[in-house]
Amino acid sequence: MRIRISFSKTADLRYTSILDLQKVWERAARRAQMGLQYSQGFHPQAKIQIANPLPLGFSGKNELVDLWIADFDSIHQIQQRLLHALPNGMAINAIEILPENAPSLPKQVESSQYRITFHDPQPEVNKLKNKVSGLLTELSIIRVRNGKSYDLRPLISSLEILLEDGKPTQIILNMPSGPGKTGRPEEVMFELGFQWQDFQVERTRLVLGEAQP
Amino acid sequence: MVTVSKPGRYAGGEFNQIVKDWEETPIRIALAFPDVYEIGLPNLGLAILYDQVNQREDALAERVYCPWPDMEAVMRAHDIPLFSLENKMPLREFDLIGFTLPYETLYTNLLNMLDLAGIPIRSENRNDRDPLIIAGGHACFNPEPMHAFVDAFVIGEGEEIIHEIIATIKKSKENALSRADLLRELDQIPGIYVPSLFRVEFRENGFIQAIRHTEDETKTGVLKRIVRRLPKPVTRFLVPNIQTVNERASVEIMRGCSRGCRFCQAGMITRPIRERKADEILAALAESIESTGFEEISLLSLSTSDHSSITEIMQGVMAMSESKRLSFSLPSLRIESFNPELISTMQGKRKGNFTIAPEAGSQSLRSRINKSISDEEILATATRIFEMGWTNLKLYFMIGFPGETLEDLQGIVDLCRQIRSIGKRLVGGRLKIHISVNTLIPKAHTPFQWLAFSSREEVTEKYRLISEGLRKTSIQVDWPHYRNSLLEVWLSRGDRRLADVVESAWRSGAKFDAWQEHYDDRKWLEAFQNTGLDPDFYSMRERLPDELLPWEHIHTGVDKRFLLSEWEKSKHGEISADCRLTCHACGIQSNFHLSCSQIRAGA
Numbered sequence: 001m002r003i004r005i006s007f008s009k010t011a012d013l014r015y016t017s018i019l020d021l022q023k024v025w026e027r028a029a030r031r032a033q034m035g036l037q038y039s040q041g042f043h044p045q046a047k048i049q050i051a052n053p054l055p056l057g058f059s060g061k062n063e064l065v066d067l068w069i070a071d072f073d074s075i076h077q078i079q080q081r082l083l084h085a086l087p088n089g090m091a092i093n094a095i096e097i098l099p100e101n102a103p104s105l106p107k108q109v110e111s112s113q114y115r116i117t118f119h120d121p122q123p124e125v126n127k128l129k130n131k132v133s134g135l136l137t138e139l140s141i142i143r144v145r146n147g148k149s150y151d152l153r154p155l156i157s158s159l160e161i162l163l164e165d166g167k168p169t170q171i172i173l174n175m176p177s178g179p180g181k182t183g184r185p186e187e188v189m190f191e192l193g194f195q196w197q198d199f200q201v202e203r204t205r206l207v208l209g210e211a212q213p
Numbered sequence: 214m215v216t217v218s219k220p221g222r223y224a225g226g227e228f229n230q231i232v233k234d235w236e237e238t239p240i241r242i243a244l245a246f247p248d249v250y251e252i253g254l255p256n257l258g259l260a261i262l263y264d265q266v267n268q269r270e271d272a273l274a275e276r277v278y279c280p281w282p283d284m285e286a287v288m289r290a291h292d293i294p295l296f297s298l299e300n301k302m303p304l305r306e307f308d309l310i311g312f313t314l315p316y317e318t319l320y321t322n323l324l325n326m327l328d329l330a331g332i333p334i335r336s337e338n339r340n341d342r343d344p345l346i347i348a349g350g351h352a353c354f355n356p357e358p359m360h361a362f363v364d365a366f367v368i369g370e371g372e373e374i375i376h377e378i379i380a381t382i383k384k385s386k387e388n389a390l391s392r393a394d395l396l397r398e399l400d401q402i403p404g405i406y407v408p409s410l411f412r413v414e415f416r417e418n419g420f421i422q423a424i425r426h427t428e429d430e431t432k433t434g435v436l437k438r439i440v441r442r443l444p445k446p447v448t449r450f451l452v453p454n455i456q457t458v459n460e461r462a463s464v465e466i467m468r469g470c471s472r473g474c475r476f477c478q479a480g481m482i483t484r485p486i487r488e489r490k491a492d493e494i495l496a497a498l499a500e501s502i503e504s505t506g507f508e509e510i511s512l513l514s515l516s517t518s519d520h521s522s523i524t525e526i527m528q529g530v531m532a533m534s535e536s537k538r539l540s541f542s543l544p545s546l547r548i549e550s551f552n553p554e555l556i557s558t559m560q561g562k563r564k565g566n567f568t569i570a571p572e573a574g575s576q577s578l579r580s581r582i583n584k585s586i587s588d589e590e591i592l593a594t595a596t597r598i599f600e601m602g603w604t605n606l607k608l609y610f611m612i613g614f615p616g617e618t619l620e621d622l623q624g625i626v627d628l629c630r631q632i633r634s635i636g637k638r639l640v641g642g643r644l645k646i647h648i649s650v651n652t653l654i655p656k657a658h659t660p661f662q663w664l665a666f667s668s669r670e671e672v673t674e675k676y677r678l679i680s681e682g683l684r685k686t687s688i689q690v691d692w693p694h695y696r697n698s699l700l701e702v703w704l705s706r707g708d709r710r711l712a713d714v715v716e717s718a719w720r721s722g723a724k725f726d727a728w729q730e731h732y733d734d735r736k737w738l739e740a741f742q743n744t745g746l747d748p749d750f751y752s753m754r755e756r757l758p759d760e761l762l763p764w765e766h767i768h769t770g771v772d773k774r775f776l777l778s779e780w781e782k783s784k785h786g787e788i789s790a791d792c793r794l795t796c797h798a799c800g801i802q803s804n805f806h807l808s809c810s811q812i813r814a815g816a
Contacts, residue, residue: 020454026508029506
């Protein structure tokens with residue numbers, strides 16, 4: 001049976017890469033005795049699919065993973081089993097059953113939504129607004145990453161400033177996913193003139209497309 | 214944090230981590246492993262102590278590993294003191310920091326960790342507010358090069374003594390004892406060596422004149438601690454969130470070894486043999502798998518196939534790995550006890566590497582080192598292994614044994630070539646043979662402890678002979694750099710004066726000496742020069758039988774008389790049979806007042 005789990009990845013688990021997260025899930029599923037399925041062949045692999053990687057250091061509110069497991073009675077039962085099998089920094093939001101032949105999870109992800117929160121001292125709001133509108137009017141933003149130049153502008157679908165009384169300033173940023181589209185939120189922040197120590201990033205949502213079997 | 218490599222090294226939060234209430238727990242212990250997280254996390258010794266301490270209501274144990282140089286730079290730039298992974302508390306705040314020292318090349322890292330924690334590196338400069346610094350592990354069987362930095366050493370096994378140490382610290386805190394008085398109290402515990410309470414007198418020529426206790430004339434040394442019965446094995450292993458060097462549910466099936474190989478320090482210092490029962494081992498494995506979710510299990514011991522119930526254990530392990538989709542590894546199989554019955558339990562399993570350790574190239578040299586297996590037995594085992602479907606074979610050899618001749622080196626080449634032709638015949642093109650050739654390091658407390666280390670020229674010439682002999686065979690040959698072996702020789706055979714060398718090397722930047730890319734022998738040679746000591750005095754000199762050795766006051770329970778007689782037997786190529794068959798009166802039974810055969814079975 002194929003299930004999709006929406007989960008949070010926070011605290012100590014922020015420093016676990018997608019490859020290591022695969023192991024974290026494999027072991028959690030084994031501890032929970034969910035009858036995790038493995039591929040055939042000489043080097044059987046656990047059947048686990050994780051959506052787009054979350055860069056090291058970012059927390060994720062609604063990350064997604066697909067697991068292939070043995071048949072079960074109810075979702076509630078799976079939830080109960082996982083309760084004591086998850087490491088610190090991981091919690092389940094929801095579990096749903098998926099048709100076996102649904103498209104692969106990474107293919108379904110269309111975009112990622114990030115919430116960027118400023119640390120104190122807070123940036124001056126008017127200045128920030130000017131910078132943001134300046135950035136959004138650019139037609140292309142050429143940056144260099146790992147020795148390769150690329151255009152950051154088409155990787156920003158939307159960028160809004162969120163101001164709430166008594167709370168630090170936030171930015172809500174949407175970036176498309178897909179082959180060759182690997183925009184990183186911190187690069188947008190660098191482009192706005194900020195540095196690592198000025199903000200923290202959280203992925204709030206993975207937006208899935210219509211792709212159906 | 215995101216700017217350093219692998220920030221997960223400093224995050225903690227592993228499944229099965231134990232985080233206790235700092236304020237509510239009176240005794241706080243930091244368990245430190247002086248190498249990087251990925252190496253330290255799987256260490257079983259540290260896992261055992263973590264388990265022992267955290268089972269107590271009144272104490273907590275937290276972990277700390279050595280920060281990688283990029284993290285160290287960040288910590289130094291921002292004045293961040295070294296902290297524990299559980300409560301993220303600065304190391305200075307703990308009552309006790311216990312370092313695990315399984316090998317000598319970690320010494321500079323220990324100094325570096327103390328310095329990063331803001332604790333004076335020398336014991337003499339610490340005050341009553343500083344934590345107590347304790348070290349244990351196999352390297353501590355010659356504690357002298359570290360005597361200036363460690364307040365007290367645990368000699369031997371830690372499972373029981375840790376509770377006596379906690380009780381002493383508790384008493385000391387309640388009565389507000391001074392540091393000096395606390396050390397006096399610790400000195401009373403059997404198995405604890407407090408170096409500041411011993412004085413070593415040197416002669417002008419660098420030889421040792423006398424080793425004396427400063428306050429108690431009758432105390433001539435420290436006898437190692439053993440546990441009579443192995444405690445319940447650890448099953449709630451920490452499950453890392455980033456990849457480490459090995460991630461498996463391991464169980465120590467047996468401690469000690471009865472074979473008595475004359476070069477093997479572990480075999481001499483871990484006596485007597487104690488076996489765990491098959492049902493306890495299998496139950497522990499099942500429990501570990503359930504609590505960790507690990508995909509691999511491992512049976513640990515110095516000589517796995519010598520366990521009296523190994524076939525029963527293997528059958529259980531195989532049944533478990535079938536039903537729970539596990540792979541298994543069992544290091545340290547021995548050719549002598551690796552019987553067809555045992556092999557048949559592994560029928561049908563996926564085959565990884567298989568390791569054979571002939572150690573020497575001829576049967577006569579193997580008799581000298583007391584590893585008495587014949588070429589025929591080695592070839593027969595290799596044949597069986599290939600027939601069973603293994604294609605990757607690893608062979609361990611050593612050079613530099615006393616009495617080694619050119620024929621013995623040629624023997625290594627011939628043996629490898631013979632095994633290769635058997636392999637070619639049985640498994641064809643998939644055959645992979647890998648040999649590892651180490652240079653003998655004459656370790657303390659072994660019958661070879663009096664020997665000199667091989668010279669650079671000898672070693673180079675021997676390696677040349679072997680690699681030429683194996684040309685065009687596609688056998689891969691590995692050997693360590695001579696300079697790395699030398700460091701191990703100096704540190705494992707050094708006396709108290711080496712403490713200055715260790716400090717000087719650390720001050721000039723030596724750290725992560727166990728890492729090929731970090732080790733810089735010039736720093737160590739300079740350190741010898743700065744302190745006016747001659748490195749060859751420690752490495753190139755054969756020691757005299759009546760000389761006082763730097764580790765003379767550390768007793769393993771194996772008598773010097775026995776080591777000398779084994780050295781004599783080695784010269785004549787005489788073997789000493791497996792001590793389960795014939796007792797050679799090594800001293801263990803009389804020094805510990807026990808019967809080896811009873812204690813082996815856990816009686």
